[in-house]
Amino acid sequence: MRNLQDATERICELKGSVIALEAFASAMAAGLTPAFARAAASELSRHAEAARAVLLNAPISEHTLQAFEQDTERHAALLAREAGDTPGIEPLLLATVPVSTFSGTRALSAATGFFFERDGRLHLVTSRHVLLDEPSGHRPDRVEIELHADADNLRTTIVLSLLLYRDGLPQWREAHDAIGLIDVAALPLEAGLVPADAPVSVFSPASLEDAGGTPTVGSALRIVGFPLGFYDTVHRLPVVRQAAVASSWPLPFQGRACFLTDGRTHRGMSGAPVVLARDGDPRALRLLGIHSSRMDMATREDGRDESLGLNATWYASELMRLTGPAATPARSG
Numbered sequence: 530m531r532n533l534q535d536a537t538e539r540i541c542e543l544k545g546s547v548i549a550l551e552a553f554a555s556a557m558a559a560g561l562t563p564a565f566a567r568a569a570a571s572e573l574s575r576h577a578e579a580a581r582a583v584l585l586n587a588p589i590s591e592h593t594l595q596a597f598e599q600d601t602e603r604h605a606a607l608l609a610r611e612a613g614d615t616p617g618i619e620p621l622l623l624a625t626v627p628v629s630t631f632s633g634t635r636a637l638s639a640a641t642g643f644f645f646e647r648d649g650r651l652h653l654v655t656s657r658h659v660l661l662d663e664p665s666g667h668r669p670d671r672v673e674i675e676l677h678a679d680a681d682n683l684r685t686t687i688v689l690s691l692l693l694y695r696d697g698l699p700q701w702r703e704a705h706d707a708i709g710l711i712d713v714a715a716l717p718l719e720a721g722l723v724p725a726d727a728p729v730s731v732f733s734p735a736s737l738e739d740a741g742g743t744p745t746v747g748s749a750l751r752i753v754g755f756p757l758g759f760y761d762t763v764h765r766l767p768v769v770r771q772a773a774v775a776s777s778w779p780l781p782f783q784g785r786a787c788f789l790t791d792g793r794t795h796r797g798m799s800g801a802p803v804v805l806a807r808d809g810d811p812r813a814l815r816l817l818g819i820h821s822s823r824m825d826m827a828t829r830e831d832g833r834d835e836s837l838g839l840n841a842t843w844y845a846s847e848l849m850r851l852t853g854p855a856a857t858p859a860r861s862g
Contacts, residue, residue: 570608620730630669641754655800680728699859706786715851754801818842
Protein backbone atom coordinates (compact mmCIF):
# COMPACT_ATOMS: atom_id res chain seq x y z
CA MET A 530 0.00 0.00 0.00
CA ARG A 531 2.87 2.29 0.76
CA ASN A 532 4.17 1.97 -2.81
CA LEU A 533 0.71 2.79 -4.17
CA GLN A 534 0.45 5.83 -1.90
CA ASP A 535 3.90 7.04 -2.96
CA ALA A 536 2.98 6.63 -6.61
CA THR A 537 -0.27 8.55 -6.15
CA GLU A 538 1.53 11.40 -4.39
CA ARG A 539 4.15 11.50 -7.13
CA ILE A 540 1.47 11.68 -9.82
CA CYS A 541 -0.18 14.59 -8.01
CA GLU A 542 3.17 16.35 -7.76
CA LEU A 543 3.75 15.87 -11.47
CA LYS A 544 0.31 17.29 -12.25
CA GLY A 545 1.13 20.38 -10.21
CA SER A 546 4.48 20.74 -11.96
CA VAL A 547 2.85 20.45 -15.39
CA ILE A 548 0.28 23.13 -14.53
CA ALA A 549 3.06 25.41 -13.28
CA LEU A 550 5.03 24.85 -16.50
CA GLU A 551 1.92 25.64 -18.56
CA ALA A 552 1.45 28.92 -16.69
CA PHE A 553 5.14 29.75 -17.15
CA ALA A 554 5.03 28.95 -20.89
CA SER A 555 1.92 31.09 -21.37
CA ALA A 556 3.53 34.02 -19.55
CA MET A 557 6.74 33.71 -21.58
CA ALA A 558 4.85 33.51 -24.88
CA ALA A 559 2.75 36.56 -24.00
CA GLY A 560 5.93 38.58 -23.57
CA LEU A 561 7.34 37.71 -27.00
CA THR A 562 7.21 40.06 -29.97
CA PRO A 563 5.54 38.56 -33.06
CA ALA A 564 8.94 38.08 -34.71
CA PHE A 565 10.40 36.23 -31.70
CA ALA A 566 7.22 34.17 -31.32
CA ARG A 567 7.51 33.09 -34.95
CA ALA A 568 11.17 32.21 -34.45
CA ALA A 569 10.29 30.25 -31.30
CA ALA A 570 7.61 28.36 -33.23
CA SER A 571 10.17 27.38 -35.83
CA GLU A 572 12.55 26.15 -33.12
CA LEU A 573 9.73 24.24 -31.39
CA SER A 574 8.94 22.46 -34.65
CA ARG A 575 12.59 21.49 -35.10
CA HIS A 576 13.10 20.23 -31.53
CA ALA A 577 9.73 18.46 -31.47
CA GLU A 578 10.68 16.54 -34.61
CA ALA A 579 13.92 15.39 -32.96
CA ALA A 580 12.07 14.37 -29.79
CA ARG A 581 9.46 12.56 -31.84
CA ALA A 582 12.14 10.47 -33.53
CA VAL A 583 13.45 9.42 -30.10
CA LEU A 584 10.02 8.60 -28.70
CA LEU A 585 9.06 6.49 -31.70
CA ASN A 586 12.08 4.30 -31.11
CA ALA A 587 11.74 4.07 -27.33
CA PRO A 588 9.80 1.46 -25.28
CA ILE A 589 7.04 3.83 -24.19
CA SER A 590 3.27 3.57 -24.12
CA GLU A 591 0.95 4.99 -26.76
CA HIS A 592 -0.46 7.30 -24.08
CA THR A 593 2.93 9.00 -23.64
CA LEU A 594 3.27 9.65 -27.38
CA GLN A 595 -0.30 10.91 -27.60
CA ALA A 596 0.26 13.34 -24.70
CA PHE A 597 3.47 14.57 -26.36
CA GLU A 598 1.66 15.30 -29.64
CA GLN A 599 -1.23 17.06 -27.89
CA ASP A 600 1.05 19.30 -25.81
CA THR A 601 3.28 20.11 -28.78
CA GLU A 602 0.24 21.10 -30.83
CA ARG A 603 -1.07 23.26 -27.98
CA HIS A 604 2.28 25.03 -27.54
CA ALA A 605 2.55 25.63 -31.29
CA ALA A 606 -0.93 27.18 -31.30
CA LEU A 607 0.06 29.40 -28.36
CA LEU A 608 3.11 30.72 -30.22
CA ALA A 609 1.09 31.15 -33.42
CA ARG A 610 -1.40 33.30 -31.52
CA GLU A 611 1.34 35.53 -30.14
CA ALA A 612 2.93 35.75 -33.59
CA GLY A 613 -0.38 36.93 -35.00
CA ASP A 614 -0.60 33.90 -37.29
CA THR A 615 -4.01 32.59 -38.29
CA PRO A 616 -4.02 28.81 -38.82
CA GLY A 617 -4.16 28.03 -42.54
CA ILE A 618 -3.47 31.63 -43.62
CA GLU A 619 0.02 32.67 -44.68
CA PRO A 620 1.33 35.41 -42.34
CA LEU A 621 2.48 37.33 -45.43
CA LEU A 622 -1.15 37.94 -46.41
CA LEU A 623 -2.05 39.17 -42.93
CA ALA A 624 0.86 41.63 -42.85
CA THR A 625 -0.29 43.37 -46.04
CA VAL A 626 -3.20 45.81 -46.06
CA PRO A 627 -5.06 47.96 -48.59
CA VAL A 628 -4.33 51.68 -48.29
CA SER A 629 -6.94 54.20 -49.44
CA THR A 630 -6.10 57.90 -49.56
CA PHE A 631 -8.53 60.74 -48.92
CA SER A 632 -8.76 64.49 -48.94
CA GLY A 633 -11.41 65.05 -46.33
CA THR A 634 -14.20 62.71 -47.39
CA ARG A 635 -13.14 62.59 -51.05
CA ALA A 636 -11.48 59.35 -52.10
CA LEU A 637 -8.28 59.88 -54.09
CA SER A 638 -6.39 56.66 -54.73
CA ALA A 639 -5.79 53.07 -53.69
CA ALA A 640 -2.46 51.43 -52.89
CA THR A 641 -0.81 48.77 -50.73
CA GLY A 642 0.99 48.89 -47.39
CA PHE A 643 2.35 46.54 -44.75
CA PHE A 644 3.21 46.49 -41.06
CA PHE A 645 6.78 46.79 -39.76
CA GLU A 646 7.48 46.58 -36.04
CA ARG A 647 10.68 47.75 -34.37
CA ASP A 648 11.42 48.07 -30.67
CA GLY A 649 7.73 47.61 -29.88
CA ARG A 650 6.63 50.42 -32.22
CA LEU A 651 4.37 49.54 -35.14
CA HIS A 652 4.63 51.36 -38.48
CA LEU A 653 2.59 51.38 -41.65
CA VAL A 654 4.96 51.23 -44.62
CA THR A 655 4.00 52.24 -48.14
CA SER A 656 5.37 54.24 -51.06
CA ARG A 657 6.07 57.86 -50.29
CA HIS A 658 4.20 58.98 -53.42
CA VAL A 659 1.05 57.38 -51.98
CA LEU A 660 1.13 59.92 -49.13
CA LEU A 661 2.44 62.88 -51.12
CA ASP A 662 3.30 63.26 -54.80
CA GLU A 663 4.21 66.85 -55.59
CA PRO A 664 4.51 66.50 -59.42
CA SER A 665 0.94 65.22 -59.80
CA GLY A 666 -0.53 67.39 -57.05
CA HIS A 667 -1.59 64.31 -55.06
CA ARG A 668 -1.93 65.56 -51.45
CA PRO A 669 -4.19 63.43 -49.26
CA ASP A 670 -4.68 64.43 -45.62
CA ARG A 671 -5.48 60.95 -44.32
CA VAL A 672 -5.42 57.28 -45.25
CA GLU A 673 -7.61 54.35 -44.35
CA ILE A 674 -6.44 50.77 -43.85
CA GLU A 675 -8.61 47.67 -43.45
CA LEU A 676 -7.74 44.96 -40.91
CA HIS A 677 -9.20 41.60 -40.05
CA ALA A 678 -11.02 41.65 -36.73
CA ASP A 679 -11.63 37.95 -36.07
CA ALA A 680 -9.23 35.09 -36.78
CA ASP A 681 -12.18 32.69 -36.97
CA ASN A 682 -14.13 34.84 -39.43
CA LEU A 683 -11.98 36.60 -42.03
CA ARG A 684 -15.07 38.32 -43.43
CA THR A 685 -15.13 40.55 -40.36
CA THR A 686 -12.92 43.61 -40.71
CA ILE A 687 -12.35 47.01 -39.18
CA VAL A 688 -11.24 50.21 -40.89
CA LEU A 689 -8.71 52.56 -39.28
CA SER A 690 -8.42 56.17 -40.37
CA LEU A 691 -4.90 57.61 -40.01
CA LEU A 692 -4.20 61.33 -40.14
CA LEU A 693 -1.18 62.31 -42.21
CA TYR A 694 -0.79 65.77 -40.65
CA ARG A 695 -0.98 67.18 -37.14
CA ASP A 696 -0.81 70.93 -36.68
CA GLY A 697 0.10 71.12 -40.34
CA LEU A 698 3.14 68.86 -39.95
CA PRO A 699 3.51 65.55 -41.86
CA GLN A 700 3.52 62.53 -39.55
CA TRP A 701 5.33 60.01 -41.74
CA ARG A 702 9.08 59.38 -41.83
CA GLU A 703 11.11 59.65 -45.03
CA ALA A 704 14.75 59.27 -46.06
CA HIS A 705 17.22 60.24 -48.77
CA ASP A 706 19.88 58.26 -50.60
CA ALA A 707 22.96 59.69 -52.29
CA ILE A 708 20.85 61.25 -55.05
CA GLY A 709 17.61 62.33 -53.42
CA LEU A 710 14.38 61.38 -51.69
CA ILE A 711 13.53 57.68 -51.76
CA ASP A 712 10.02 56.53 -52.55
CA VAL A 713 9.33 54.87 -49.18
CA ALA A 714 7.48 56.24 -46.16
CA ALA A 715 6.89 54.85 -42.67
CA LEU A 716 3.93 56.15 -40.69
CA PRO A 717 4.26 55.45 -36.93
CA LEU A 718 1.04 54.11 -35.40
CA GLU A 719 -0.13 55.04 -31.94
CA ALA A 720 0.17 52.31 -29.32
CA GLY A 721 -3.07 50.34 -29.02
CA LEU A 722 -4.48 51.62 -32.30
CA VAL A 723 -4.39 48.14 -33.79
CA PRO A 724 -6.44 45.88 -31.48
CA ALA A 725 -4.29 43.38 -29.61
CA ASP A 726 -6.51 40.49 -30.70
CA ALA A 727 -6.58 41.48 -34.38
CA PRO A 728 -5.15 38.63 -36.50
CA VAL A 729 -2.39 40.65 -38.14
CA SER A 730 1.21 39.74 -38.85
CA VAL A 731 4.17 42.09 -38.96
CA PHE A 732 7.60 42.30 -40.50
CA SER A 733 10.50 43.21 -38.22
CA PRO A 734 14.28 43.75 -38.39
CA ALA A 735 14.60 39.96 -38.20
CA SER A 736 12.71 39.79 -41.52
CA LEU A 737 15.61 41.59 -43.20
CA GLU A 738 18.26 39.05 -42.17
CA ASP A 739 19.80 36.95 -44.92
CA ALA A 740 19.19 33.53 -43.38
CA GLY A 741 18.46 31.08 -46.16
CA GLY A 742 20.71 32.62 -48.79
CA THR A 743 21.33 35.83 -50.69
CA PRO A 744 19.23 36.70 -53.74
CA THR A 745 20.91 36.73 -57.13
CA VAL A 746 19.79 37.81 -60.58
CA GLY A 747 16.79 35.66 -61.46
CA SER A 748 15.85 34.74 -57.88
CA ALA A 749 12.10 34.15 -57.58
CA LEU A 750 10.19 36.81 -55.64
CA ARG A 751 6.64 37.43 -54.44
CA ILE A 752 4.94 40.81 -54.57
CA VAL A 753 1.84 40.99 -52.39
CA GLY A 754 -0.82 43.61 -52.87
CA PHE A 755 -4.01 44.88 -54.45
CA PRO A 756 -3.46 45.32 -58.22
CA LEU A 757 -6.07 47.67 -59.66
CA GLY A 758 -7.91 47.18 -56.37
CA PHE A 759 -8.36 43.47 -57.06
CA TYR A 760 -8.36 41.07 -54.09
CA ASP A 761 -10.39 38.35 -52.35
CA THR A 762 -13.48 40.38 -51.50
CA VAL A 763 -14.93 37.57 -49.37
CA HIS A 764 -11.98 36.94 -47.06
CA ARG A 765 -10.48 40.42 -47.57
CA LEU A 766 -7.05 39.10 -48.50
CA PRO A 767 -4.50 40.42 -51.03
CA VAL A 768 -3.16 38.50 -54.02
CA VAL A 769 0.41 37.54 -54.88
CA ARG A 770 2.27 38.26 -58.12
CA GLN A 771 5.43 36.41 -59.14
CA ALA A 772 8.58 38.30 -60.11
CA ALA A 773 12.34 37.90 -60.29
CA VAL A 774 15.39 39.95 -59.34
CA ALA A 775 16.38 41.82 -62.51
CA SER A 776 19.46 43.81 -61.45
CA SER A 777 22.61 43.02 -59.53
CA TRP A 778 21.97 42.53 -55.81
CA PRO A 779 22.73 44.47 -53.62
CA LEU A 780 24.10 47.21 -55.88
CA PRO A 781 22.12 50.47 -55.96
CA PHE A 782 20.60 50.57 -59.44
CA GLN A 783 21.72 53.74 -61.24
CA GLY A 784 23.02 55.00 -57.89
CA ARG A 785 19.65 54.83 -56.14
CA ALA A 786 18.83 52.70 -53.08
CA CYS A 787 16.75 50.34 -55.21
CA PHE A 788 16.91 47.27 -57.42
CA LEU A 789 14.82 46.06 -60.34
CA THR A 790 12.27 43.28 -60.51
CA ASP A 791 10.90 41.61 -63.61
CA GLY A 792 7.19 40.93 -63.22
CA ARG A 793 3.68 42.09 -64.02
CA THR A 794 2.47 44.82 -61.70
CA HIS A 795 -0.34 47.36 -61.84
CA ARG A 796 -1.62 50.50 -60.20
CA GLY A 797 -2.61 49.74 -56.64
CA MET A 798 0.59 47.78 -55.95
CA SER A 799 2.64 50.78 -54.82
CA GLY A 800 3.97 50.09 -51.33
CA ALA A 801 3.70 46.30 -51.64
CA PRO A 802 6.22 44.11 -49.80
CA VAL A 803 8.63 42.22 -52.05
CA VAL A 804 9.76 38.99 -50.41
CA LEU A 805 12.04 36.03 -50.97
CA ALA A 806 11.19 32.58 -49.62
CA ARG A 807 13.94 31.24 -47.39
CA ASP A 808 15.33 27.83 -48.30
CA GLY A 809 13.33 24.95 -46.86
CA ASP A 810 10.65 27.06 -45.21
CA PRO A 811 8.15 28.85 -47.51
CA ARG A 812 6.56 30.54 -44.48
CA ALA A 813 9.84 32.11 -43.31
CA LEU A 814 10.10 35.02 -45.70
CA ARG A 815 12.86 37.53 -46.12
CA LEU A 816 11.67 41.06 -46.81
CA LEU A 817 13.79 42.37 -49.69
CA GLY A 818 12.09 45.59 -50.67
CA ILE A 819 9.14 47.88 -51.21
CA HIS A 820 7.59 47.97 -54.66
CA SER A 821 7.43 51.50 -56.02
CA SER A 822 6.50 51.78 -59.68
CA ARG A 823 6.84 50.36 -63.17
CA MET A 824 9.78 51.43 -65.32
CA ASP A 825 9.33 52.77 -68.82
CA MET A 826 11.33 54.44 -71.58
CA ALA A 827 10.49 57.78 -73.17
CA THR A 828 11.58 56.27 -76.50
CA ARG A 829 9.00 53.47 -76.35
CA GLU A 830 6.33 53.74 -79.04
CA ASP A 831 2.80 52.67 -78.16
CA GLY A 832 1.54 49.98 -80.51
CA ARG A 833 5.08 49.14 -81.57
CA ASP A 834 7.05 48.40 -78.40
CA GLU A 835 5.89 46.38 -75.44
CA SER A 836 6.39 47.83 -71.97
CA LEU A 837 9.62 46.85 -70.26
CA GLY A 838 7.87 44.83 -67.57
CA LEU A 839 10.47 46.04 -65.07
CA ASN A 840 9.77 47.63 -61.70
CA ALA A 841 11.66 49.78 -59.22
CA THR A 842 11.89 48.26 -55.74
CA TRP A 843 13.52 50.12 -52.85
CA TYR A 844 15.78 48.12 -50.58
CA ALA A 845 14.02 47.05 -47.38
CA SER A 846 17.19 47.89 -45.43
CA GLU A 847 16.07 51.53 -45.70
CA LEU A 848 13.39 50.69 -43.12
CA MET A 849 16.07 50.63 -40.45
CA ARG A 850 16.68 54.33 -41.10
CA LEU A 851 12.99 55.12 -41.38
CA THR A 852 11.98 53.47 -38.11
CA GLY A 853 14.96 54.21 -35.87
CA PRO A 854 15.21 56.90 -33.18
CA ALA A 855 16.99 59.19 -35.63
CA ALA A 856 14.35 58.82 -38.36
CA THR A 857 13.69 62.03 -40.25
CA PRO A 858 10.12 63.39 -40.07
CA ALA A 859 8.79 64.52 -43.44
CA ARG A 860 9.37 68.23 -43.93
CA SER A 861 7.41 68.78 -47.10
CA GLY A 862 3.68 68.83 -47.54
